[in-house]
Amino acid sequence: MLKSLIGALVPLLAAVVALAFGATMLLALGASPVEGFSAMFDGAFGSGSRIAATAVKATPLILVGAGITIAFRANVINIGGESQIIAGALLSTVVALSFPDLPTILLVPAVLLAGLVGGGILGAIPGALKAYASVNEILSTIMLNLVMVQFMNYLLRGPLIDPYEMEAGTRIPQTQRLSDNAMLPNLVDGTRLHLGVPVAILAAVGAYLLLWRTPTGFRLRAVGHSADAARASGMNVKRNITLALALSGSLAGIAGAILVFGSEGQRMVTDGSAAGFTGSAGFNGIVAALFGGLHPIWTIPSAMLFGALLTGATQLQRVLQVPAALAVALNGIIVIFVVSSTPVRGWIQRSLSEAGLFNRHNDTKTENPRHSRSEPGGLSDMPDPSEESGNV
Amino acid sequence: MSDFFTLSVLVATAASGIRLATPYLLASLGETVGQRSGVLNLGVDGVMLLSAFFSYWVVLKTGNLWLAVLVGVAVGLVMGLLYGFITVVLNATQGISGIGIYIFGLGLSDLLFRRQVGTPKPVRRLPDVDIPVLSDIPHLGPALFQRNLLTYLAFLLIPTTMFLLGRTTFGLNIRSVGENPSAADSLGVSVRRTRFAAILIANSMAGLAGAALVLQLGIFQPNLTQGMGFIAVALVYFGAWRPIGVMCGALLYGLVNATVLQWKALGIIPVNGSDLAAMAPAVLTILALVVLARRVSAPAALTRPFSRH
Numbered sequence: 001m002l003k004s005l006i007g008a009l010v011p012l013l014a015a016v017v018a019l020a021f022g023a024t025m026l027l028a029l030g031a032s033p034v035e036g037f038s039a040m041f042d043g044a045f046g047s048g049s050r051i052a053a054t055a056v057k058a059t060p061l062i063l064v065g066a067g068i069t070i071a072f073r074a075n076v077i078n079i080g081g082e083s084q085i086i087a088g089a090l091l092s093t094v095v096a097l098s099f100p101d102l103p104t105i106l107l108v109p110a111v112l113l114a115g116l117v118g119g120g121i122l123g124a125i126p127g128a129l130k131a132y133a134s135v136n137e138i139l140s141t142i143m144l145n146l147v148m149v150q151f152m153n154y155l156l157r158g159p160l161i162d163p164y165e166m167e168a169g170t171r172i173p174q175t176q177r178l179s180d181n182a183m184l185p186n187l188v189d190g191t192r193l194h195l196g197v198p199v200a201i202l203a204a205v206g207a208y209l210l211l212w213r214t215p216t217g218f219r220l221r222a223v224g225h226s227a228d229a230a231r232a233s234g235m236n237v238k239r240n241i242t243l244a245l246a247l248s249g250s251l252a253g254i255a256g257a258i259l260v261f262g263s264e265g266q267r268m269v270t271d272g273s274a275a276g277f278t279g280s281a282g283f284n285g286i287v288a289a290l291f292g293g294l295h296p297i298w299t300i301p302s303a304m305l306f307g308a309l310l311t312g313a314t315q316l317q318r319v320l321q322v323p324a325a326l327a328v329a330l331n332g333i334i335v336i337f338v339v340s341s342t343p344v345r346g347w348i349q350r351s352l353s354e355a356g357l358f359n360r361h362n363d364t365k366t367e368n369p370r371h372s373r374s375e376p377g378g379l380s381d382m383p384d385p386s387e388e389s390g391n392v
Numbered sequence: 393m394s395d396f397f398t399l400s401v402l403v404a405t406a407a408s409g410i411r412l413a414t415p416y417l418l419a420s421l422g423e424t425v426g427q428r429s430g431v432l433n434l435g436v437d438g439v440m441l442l443s444a445f446f447s448y449w450v451v452l453k454t455g456n457l458w459l460a461v462l463v464g465v466a467v468g469l470v471m472g473l474l475y476g477f478i479t480v481v482l483n484a485t486q487g488i489s490g491i492g493i494y495i496f497g498l499g500l501s502d503l504l505f506r507r508q509v510g511t512p513k514p515v516r517r518l519p520d521v522d523i524p525v526l527s528d529i530p531h532l533g534p535a536l537f538q539r540n541l542l543t544y545l546a547f548l549l550i551p552t553t554m555f556l557l558g559r560t561t562f563g564l565n566i567r568s569v570g571e572n573p574s575a576a577d578s579l580g581v582s583v584r585r586t587r588f589a590a591i592l593i594a595n596s597m598a599g600l601a602g603a604a605l606v607l608q609l610g611i612f613q614p615n616l617t618q619g620m621g622f623i624a625v626a627l628v629y630f631g632a633w634r635p636i637g638v639m640c641g642a643l644l645y646g647l648v649n650a651t652v653l654q655w656k657a658l659g660i661i662p663v664n665g666s667d668l669a670a671m672a673p674a675v676l677t678i679l680a681l682v683v684l685a686r687r688v689s690a691p692a693a694l695t696r697p698f699s700r701h
Contacts, residue, residue, distance in 0.1 A: 079491065133686070135685045136629070139625070139681060142434075142622045143622075143677050144674075145619070145622075146623070147671050150667045151668075154668045158664035283491065286491060287495070290488065323507055326499065326503050327499070328495060328498055329495075332438070332493065332496025332500070335491060336478060336492035339478070339489045339492060343483045343484055
């Protein structure tokens with residue numbers, strides 16, 4: 001009881017710290033924190049269409065976040081969300097450009113599938129490099145982010161550029177307007193709520209079921225828990241590491257397809273940077289996953305919160321002229337706080353158990369808080385990435 | 393293509409390559425010290441962005457370049473204190489903490505820039521300083537010895553880092569807590585203090601790298617680094633945790649970038665072709681990681697928090 005209370009406290013405290021930091025920043029920038037936060041809340045939840053916009057903003061975060069949890073549970077770190085989103089978007093765009101006349105009922109699943117495949121490939125590459133060549137996945141995923149940004153720029157300024165942009169000589173790096181049949185159908189008139197939102201939620205639920213209700217998920221978690229034990233019981237550790245990153249990437253890839261086919265402009269467009277297309281969802285998804293305690297289901301409300309932060313920040317900029325980048329800085333604070341509160345929580349539990357507040361059974365668990373059962377919002381089963389990432 | 397292979401263009405490309413290598417070199421050398429102590433800092437890019445912004449802002453307001461450099465280093469130190477507190481005192485997971493630092497630096501530098509400056513305004517740049525006699529060597533002189541002081545400093549820091557790590561007690565302590573913290577601890581070396589000091593060195597050098605970047609460009613914009621800090625971290629692996637190897641990596645990056653810019657300027661490759669060429673360093677790094685992964689070993693305790701039980 002006490003234990004799960006402490007578990008739920010971490011994200012709450014993180015939110016309080018982020019709010020306090022946000023208030024300080026607002027004050028420092030000469031804006032009233034009360035006005036600021038109410039503008040943000042109004043921007044995120046003020047009307048039906050704003051709630052829909054928040055949900056749409058949260059969609060890629062749910063997908064990337066659910067993918068991150070799969071990777072983390074297998075003890076691999078996926079920092080390549082950006083590259084996987086871009087790969088999914090590019091492949092799905094190519095599919096939509098190749099088969100513009102397919103009916104919606106076929107084309108929408110086709111572009112989502114293409115996103116999944118594109119992202120999956122960009123996940124499988126660092127996965128295989130880690131499994132079969134001992135290449136540290138943190139570095140390879142970061143490098144692939146840099147590679148894919150340039151590849152996207154190349155395609156959008158060259159082979160995939162809108163022919164009109166070539167004629168007009170403006171050369172804005174964007175594709176032509178993509179087929180109406182490929183666009184994700186709108187679910188509620190007058191809002192931007194589209195099919196991508198339920199797809200993301202289903203994917204997160206799917207990630208949960210995969211991890212805890214299938215033999216595949218059991219193997220992934222077993223490998224994450226102890227690669228040696230998994231190997232000893234006959235599991236193919238290398239294949240599972242590759243699979244974990246491929247699955248993680250494929251969810252991010254779907255997010256890429258949704259970013260293109262749920263966009264108002266009905267096309268893929270960049271400003272030359274990764275964030276120009278992804279809105280940094282590849283990184284913000286990590287934040288959402290951590291805040292959700294690395295549990296796919298809890299990633300959904302967590303991602304909604306960060307979606308709200310993003311739409312709220314846009315409103316903040318409109319009303320109080322405080323740059324929306326405040327939301328990004330707050331995200332960073334939250335990551336730092338959640339990550340550093342995990343060991344702190346371990347201390348609290350240890351000192352409580354020393355004070356006799358836990359019985360022996362709990363006591364043994366708190367010895368190694370990383371491996372105790374997951375609890376909502378906690379980071380207790382966050383695998384320790386140090387075990388494998390020591391080598392290159 | 394023949395336009396490129398004229399002596400003056402090659403010299404100019406080498407010169408700009410060395411200039412472009414400077415921020416990579418500074419950040420990577422610092423990160424080498426940090427990683428040799430067993431601490432991975434993925435937040436280098438965020439630190440560079442923050443120090444670049446503050447350096448830029450100081451030049452914009454005061455016009456004083458050296459004050460700007462000092463402020464850049466100071467920002468790095470402050471971020472080092474934060475990162476040291478998180479990873480050494482609280483023993484938080486290093487990889488993700490660094491990503492937190494990165495996101496924080498990215499957001500805060502963007503926020504401050506938009507609020508305090510708004511649109512990019514050019515500022516004074518670091519002047520090139522000719523080294524007497526040496527700069528008169530034909531061709532080589534202009535490329536190597538007509539650079540700015542931070543570039544000279546970056547290259548001087550290579551032997552300094554080698555000396556620090558290889559020949560001093562402090563360096564030995566750094567290496568021992570990076571390889572076997574328990575053994576170092578039992579010999580009376582304070583793992584925490586040594587790692588904290590290494591983190592402060594790494595972060596102040598990342599701060600210096602941010603200052604060098606912005607003061608060489610003379611302009612700031614949000615996300616100025618575009619991932620340079622991450623590359624700097626990768627260069628440490630690329631250079632097998634050795635200052636000379638790191639220098640080779642930084643020069644490779646600088647020269648490839650300079651060549652791409654030069655080709656673009658000369659119209660040798662089309663605009664989108666340069667995007668493809670810009671992929672080359674990252675692809676090369678991945679290939680290098682594949683080749684090196686089984687041949688060189690990282691500090692054994694890299695990314696492992698230390699606690700006594």
